[in-house]
Amino acid sequence: MxxxxxxxxxxxxxxxxxxxxxxxxxxxxxxxxxxxxxxxxxxxxxxxxxxxxxxxxxxxxxxxxxxxxxxxxxxxxxxxxxxxxxxxxxxxxxxxxxxxxxxxxxxxxxxxxxxxxxxxxxxxxxxxxKDIKIFDFTVRKINTYDLEEGHQVLWWFSPGKIKFEMSIENVGNIKAAPTKVRFDIYDSQEKNLLETVEVKKMEKVEPFEIKTITAELPTKLSAGSYWATFQIFKNDEVVNEGKIHLSILPRGTLKPIPKEWYGLEVWIWIVTIGAILALVGLVVWLWHKKKLARTVLAKLVKVKKFFQKT
The missing domain is CATH 2.60.40.10 (Immunoglobulins)
Structure with missing residues (x-):
């Protein structure tokens, strides 16, 4: 000074x-x-x-x-x-x-x-x-959003997706993310456990950075009001847990339902059928090409035999 x-x-x-x-x-x-x-x-x-x-x-x-x-x-x-x-x-x-x-x-x-x-x-x-790899992080805040219920696609059920946001601060010196996020979902009275879902694959955060990542958890529950307890794991240790409200809405509430046929969007059917027809056309073309090659080869053999006799 x-x-x-x-x-x-x-x-x-x-x-x-x-x-x-x-x-x-x-x-x-x-x-x-x-x-x-x-x-x-x-x-x-x-x-x-x-x-x-x-x-x-x-x-x-x-x-x-x-x-x-x-x-x-x-x-x-x-x-x-x-x-x-x-x-x-x-x-x-x-x-x-x-x-x-x-x-x-x-x-x-x-x-x-x-x-x-x-x-x-x-x-x-x-x-x-330090000469050591350190895997460590803290959860600064969490958030979730309303979601739409799942729906049937042909013989397969496409579940609703709970988008669970976490602000992660990586305090270790290697890339890190929660090893698992688990939800126990109860009815609106919090009396009956209806579903347990978990996810282990999440985006990793660079060392010493803070980033919001999203865990997407599938749910087969229909539209309604629910409560869920969540647990965020670091290996086998629960580092953050709590309770949140889940609001599952009827399909088409948050975004318009696209034109579908048997649960699949029309454009997917068009692309799929187009790809199948193209594949069939290719197979037919190859078959004809192979047949033509055999015919030409047979004629060449006959010509060869003819000249050999003469």
Missing amino acids: GLLNANVVFAGFGITPPYVVNSNLTRGSHFEKEILLTRGDPVEDLRIEVSIDVPGANDWISIAQGNSFIMPKGEQKTPMTVLVDVPKNAEFKNYPGYIRVTTYPTGPSKGEGQIAIVLGARIDVNLEV
Whole structure:
């Protein structure tokens, strides 16, 4: 912190959170941490200068906005993203240090005796690079939507799809997603268990990222109001559970029912029949071609025998 000649005295400056910590890094990891810069009275542009002092890791820590950028006039909060890209040859050890953020007024000095306080803040850094693969995640929030009941397609029943959204934060250093999501579905009085469904295949989230993924669970239940208890698994451990309401609507409520014949859309029938006819045509053509080849071969044999006799 220091004093410079300028024409504005800037109000208080702060950072949230005041740390960049990750103990699950490995070689090749990419990690991002957003720091929020705040000030009380944004009457002018404010220049931000950033310096990094993390021994052994300075070369692979950077700021997305650059080491010098502007907090625009009128903005009390400005995000700053710290990027960490661990090289393939990084040592497996702990990397402590700090990042210093200093603010400078950008306006010209208008006279002697007018000063501005140059404010600064320190972000503590503690990174650990490990020689181990870590599978770990947290569930930040969940959501689900109304769905339509399933329907019959020829001899097969196409179930309704429960779309269960989960905001997943991957806190490990390999791709991760829940290993299983399970629903126990009860009637509207929550007395009778009607159906249990689960899904194990879901989109994976990159290390240290937050992403909303969707688990699609099939249900054969007809239109109606239901309650469901859900469990989200990390291997054999239940990491999140709760109860939600399910509203299954008659087919065609959420989107129009397309033109169908025996449960299949007309265009599917057209494409399927067209493909069958094309296949039959190909088989017939090959058969005729083979028959023609045999006829030609037989005639050539006769010609050969004729010349041999003469």
